[in-house]
Amino acid sequence: MRNGGSDFQSTESYIVSSELALAVNAAVTLEKPLLIKGEPGTGKTRLAEELAQSLNTELLRWHIKSTTKAQQGLYEYDAVSRLRDSQLGSEKVHDIRNYIKPGKLWQAFTAEKRPVLLIDEIDKADIEFPNDLLHELDQMEFAVYETGEQIKAVHRPIVIITSNNEKELPDAFLRRCFFHYIRFPDEATLAAIVQVHFPQIQQRLLSVALEIFFELREAPNLKKKPSTSELLDWLKLLLAEDISPETLKAAHEQGGLMPLFGALLKNEQDVTLVEKLAFMARRQGR
Known part of the structure; x- marks a missing residue:
């Protein structure tokens, strides 16, 4: 520095x-x-x-x-405690510093x-x-x-x-x-971030997961785009449940919700939206 x-x-x-x-x-x-x-x-x-x-x-x-008030970042004066101590005859009341809490x-x-x-x-x-x-x-x-x-x-x-x-x-x-x-990280930067947290992750699983993740972020009218922290949570669950890249890719290609989608989608509107987009993709023979 x-x-x-x-x-x-x-x-x-x-x-x-x-x-x-x-x-x-x-x-x-x-x-x-x-x-x-x-x-x-x-x-x-x-x-x-x-x-x-x-x-x-x-x-x-x-x-x-x-x-929160700005004054709390400076200090807080506890006048109530001082009044109470005064009524109880405490010696503390003679030094007002006893009632000032630094912020x-x-x-x-x-x-x-x-x-x-x-x-x-x-x-x-x-x-x-x-x-x-x-x-x-x-x-x-x-x-x-x-x-x-x-x-x-x-x-x-x-x-x-x-x-x-x-x-x-x-x-x-x-x-x-x-x-x-x-700015939101590009795929290469995000892959590097994932490697820091999960150094043993299979490259194939990471590749498929990132493809699904970025496609999800680009979905139109999504109320809450999944973030880096949510991607890491999702990958942690995929690894814990030992979900293979093939299983993940199959679910994606069949036009359904991704496994453990609750780590990525945080409200019912977005779940409904993704289900609707998946249904439309199936009808179009994607």
């Missing part, structure tokens, strides 16, 4: 495209958050895990929900070694959430109003922000990020 190490790249356990590797290194060089978008299941979260591992540093995960940004700012901070699925939060973090991510500091402290980053953390594109992010926030969209 530049600015303190070698460039981020593929390892024996993780395949990364050259474009994504360049994006990671560019974000680190610019000292800007890396905003990663892409289909669910394309490895956005895994990227932060692998980056932290490659740097031998701590990964701090802040998983965002619809109810993930506080932890990242005060880490002894430069950490990787993952802000996962930022698009789940309220539309104002990204704007509420602009100053803190830009200046790498914030004030604790209850104590008057100023928390400033000892080492500027490497910030990875993921989004599934559920809602648009504000322009002011986007300007402060380096952006990369993870």
